[in-house]
Amino acid sequence: MKFSSKRRERIFTVFFMFAISVFCISILTGVYLASRDRIRVNQTLASKRALLAAARMPVPDDQRTLDAIFSNQVKAYTNAGGRAIYSIRQGASSDPSSGRRQLLGFVFEGRGQGLWGGIRAWVGVRADRKHLMSLAITEHSETPGLGARIDEPWFGKQFSGKTGPLTARPEKTASSLATEFDGITGATATIDGVRSMLNTVLSNAPGDIAAIARTDADLSNAVFLYDAHSATNKNPGGIPRKEEAGP
Amino acid sequence: MTLAKPRMGRVIFDGLFANNPVFVQVLGICSTLAVTNVFENTLVMCIGLVFTTGLSNFSVSLLRSLIPGRIRMIVETLVIASWVIVFDIIIKATLPEISKALGAYVGLIITNCIVMGRAEAFALANKPLISMADGIANGLGYTWVLLAVAFVRELLGSGSIFGVRVLGEWWTNWNIMVMAPGGFFVLAILIWIVRGRMLRSKEGVR
Amino acid sequence: MNEISVLSIFLAAVFTNNILLTNYLGMCSFLAVSSEVKASAGLGIAVTFVMAVTSVLNWLVEQYILVPLDLVYMRYIVYIVVIAAFVQLVEMIIERVSDSLYAALGIFLPLITVNCAILGATLFIAIREYTLPQAAAYGAGGGLGWAMAIVAMAGIRQKMARSRVPRGLSGAGISLVITGIMALAFIGFSGMIRVN
Numbered sequence: 001m002k003f004s005s006k007r008r009e010r011i012f013t014v015f016f017m018f019a020i021s022v023f024c025i026s027i028l029t030g031v032y033l034a035s036r037d038r039i040r041v042n043q044t045l046a047s048k049r050a051l052l053a054a055a056r057m058p059v060p061d062d063q064r065t066l067d068a069i070f071s072n073q074v075k076a077y078t079n080a081g082g083r084a085i086y087s088i089r090q091g092a093s094s095d096p097s098s099g100r101r102q103l104l105g106f107v108f109e110g111r112g113q114g115l116w117g118g119i120r121a122w123v124g125v126r127a128d129r130k131h132l133m134s135l136a137i138t139e140h141s142e143t144p145g146l147g148a149r150i151d152e153p154w155f156g157k158q159f160s161g162k163t164g165p166l167t168a169r170p171e172k173t174a175s176s177l178a179t180e181f182d183g184i185t186g187a188t189a190t191i192d193g194v195r196s197m198l199n200t201v202l203s204n205a206p207g208d209i210a211a212i213a214r215t216d217a218d219l220s221n222a223v224f225l226y227d228a229h230s231a232t233n234k235n236p237g238g239i240p241r242k243e244e245a246g247p
Numbered sequence: 248m249t250l251a252k253p254r255m256g257r258v259i260f261d262g263l264f265a266n267n268p269v270f271v272q273v274l275g276i277c278s279t280l281a282v283t284n285v286f287e288n289t290l291v292m293c294i295g296l297v298f299t300t301g302l303s304n305f306s307v308s309l310l311r312s313l314i315p316g317r318i319r320m321i322v323e324t325l326v327i328a329s330w331v332i333v334f335d336i337i338i339k340a341t342l343p344e345i346s347k348a349l350g351a352y353v354g355l356i357i358t359n360c361i362v363m364g365r366a367e368a369f370a371l372a373n374k375p376l377i378s379m380a381d382g383i384a385n386g387l388g389y390t391w392v393l394l395a396v397a398f399v400r401e402l403l404g405s406g407s408i409f410g411v412r413v414l415g416e417w418w419t420n421w422n423i424m425v426m427a428p429g430g431f432f433v434l435a436i437l438i439w440i441v442r443g444r445m446l447r448s449k450e451g452v453r
Numbered sequence: 454m455n456e457i458s459v460l461s462i463f464l465a466a467v468f469t470n471n472i473l474l475t476n477y478l479g480m481c482s483f484l485a486v487s488s489e490v491k492a493s494a495g496l497g498i499a500v501t502f503v504m505a506v507t508s509v510l511n512w513l514v515e516q517y518i519l520v521p522l523d524l525v526y527m528r529y530i531v532y533i534v535v536i537a538a539f540v541q542l543v544e545m546i547i548e549r550v551s552d553s554l555y556a557a558l559g560i561f562l563p564l565i566t567v568n569c570a571i572l573g574a575t576l577f578i579a580i581r582e583y584t585l586p587q588a589a590a591y592g593a594g595g596g597l598g599w600a601m602a603i604v605a606m607a608g609i610r611q612k613m614a615r616s617r618v619p620r621g622l623s624g625a626g627i628s629l630v631i632t633g634i635m636a637l638a639f640i641g642f643s644g645m646i647r648v649n
Contacts, residue, residue, distance in 0.1 A: 017321070020325060020326075024326070027333075031336050032526045035339070043343070046343065117580070118582070139347075141350060144288060144425075145285055146425050186422040276625070277569045278478060324537065325534075335529070336526065351576035358568065426636075427475045427640075428634070428640070429633075439626050443620065444621075
């Protein structure tokens with residue numbers, strides 16, 4: 001009697017453990033599957049919105065406009081290192097006289113190293129392949145309140161018109177030099193990572209664009225037109241810089 | 248707590264004040280303190296804790312007569328972990344940015360001593376509904392303490408409350424409040440004030 | 454993205470990103486046990502060992518089971534089960550193999566399973582997408598850093614036993630203050646490691 005009741009107890013223990021595990025796992029799987037698509041859509045939307053922000057374009061709220069912009073104006077390429085590059089053109093209805101849609105700029109997938117982990121961002125570079133448009137951080141593991149402040153809107157926007165090689169200045173010193181940007185107090189390692197990521201993107205930009213232009217005649221034309229157009233324009237806009245020799 | 252059947256009102260009062268997890272039981276100071284440098288993140292974390300403690304107490308209490316003694320802790324852990332995963336999925340779907348900011352700390356609700364502690368101390372011996380109330384009350388007791396810490400840390404460290412800048416340009420941020428030592432000090436001071444009061448009032452009664 | 458050297462990660466885990474002093478993890482058992490240096494050292498060794506091994510184990514589980522089968526959402530359950538199982542296994546082995554070791558460390562092992570630091574370390578490794586050597590370095594370093602902090606704390610508390618601590622602060626309060634000051638001191642290590 002004693003023996004079999006102990007055995008029964010053991011069998012029940014095992015059975016119970018199994019049953020409750022199966023129960024919990026099923027519920028979790030259910031919840032996961034119900035929300036998985038929504039989570040993925042959210043992530044893609046967030047990434048697309050950030051990309052447009054990096055290109056200093058207005059970010060639409062609704063998904064339809066967003067998708068329309070992406071299908072009309074944004075084209076994806078990959079550079080030699082496997083990183084994504086997007087070309088941004090103006091919308092179809094603008095500038096009917098030229099017939100070709102003007103090149104607005106490029107967005108590079110940037111990767112850097114922060115204090116705690118990797119930083120990923122969209123880096124917007126002007127069509128001249130030299131000056132930045134904006135920066136939109138998509139992923140980081142930095143300390144909230146310190147390094148995580150790179151998410152703040154002012155931080156990315158301050159890069160408009162800046163060019164490499166970049167150096168960081170103390171926060172709120174607002175230098176007018178095109179190669180300086182404001183850091184964040186208490187987040188030195190994070191800012192260093194961002195700086196080095198941006199400098200890498202900027203130094204590789206001309207080469208990367210030349211490489212992808214070779215694979216796409218339309219892009220190659222657009223780049224050529226842009227260069228020709230800007231050579232005849234004294235100051236295409238942004239921070240004043242030294243005059244350069246023609247193309 | 249295990250004398251007569253505990254009454255709902257008493258249970259709630261104890262969880263919030265008399266048997267407060269942080270000041271009296273000294274539990275769960277661990278993980279959540281890390282996110283208290285931003286008020287909004289703390290709020291979401293604490294909601295997660297209240298959610299988890301309440302529901303896991305409820306579940307454990309429902310099963311209390313069935314759970315074999317030997318695997319008691321494993322079953323509790325399994326139940327707690329499941330509820331935490333549910334919460335994690337919910338915030339990933341509805342508040343993706345906060346979920347990213349919280350990072351690994353949501354998962355650490357599982358090892359928060361309060362959740363396991365209440366399951367062991369209360370849920371195993373009481374009915375489901377009142378166990379859930381006890382879980383929620385303890386969770387809320389923990390919440391108000393952490394929100395107080397977070398309020399001070401965000402105000403002094405970033406000059407803002409809930410992301411809205413309230414202190415003007417004249418305020419120099421106390422970076423120490425945003426970094427680790429700030430959390431320890433603020434909580435220590437808060438404990439000092441509250442426990443000091445509690446001890447003095449006990450002596451007054453005597 | 455992950456070009457940080459293994460040594461940098463190890464040193465960072467011990468000093469600049471100390472899992473207790475910077476990430477606030479592992480404090481519960483810390484506050485309960487840390488009034489005696491010997492006991493704290495024992496707990497510290499046990500935690501270091503478990504953290505180092507479970508970091509590797511959970512990394513393997515993540516890479517070879519969770520990711521291929523799209524079960525990443527089950528991460529929390531799987532990790533804690535692995536940790537609990539491993540601790541149980543270690544306890545059984547120690548009990549069979551060595552009585553003295555069991556007497557010294559055995560009592561701590563159940564405490565370790567619910568130690569936030571161990572689960573925390575494995576979660577950080579997963580989120581930061583470390584490689585296997587980096588994960589091992591972080592696990593070992595994290596454990597050592599935790600052990601260092603707890604032994605230092607125990608030593609300080611032993612001395613504090615002779616001082617007059619305000620009543621409201623005694624116990625948890627003063628421990629938190631001591632931890633805060635230690636955390637401040639450890640921030641001084643920040644410039645030591647250039648991660649970029």
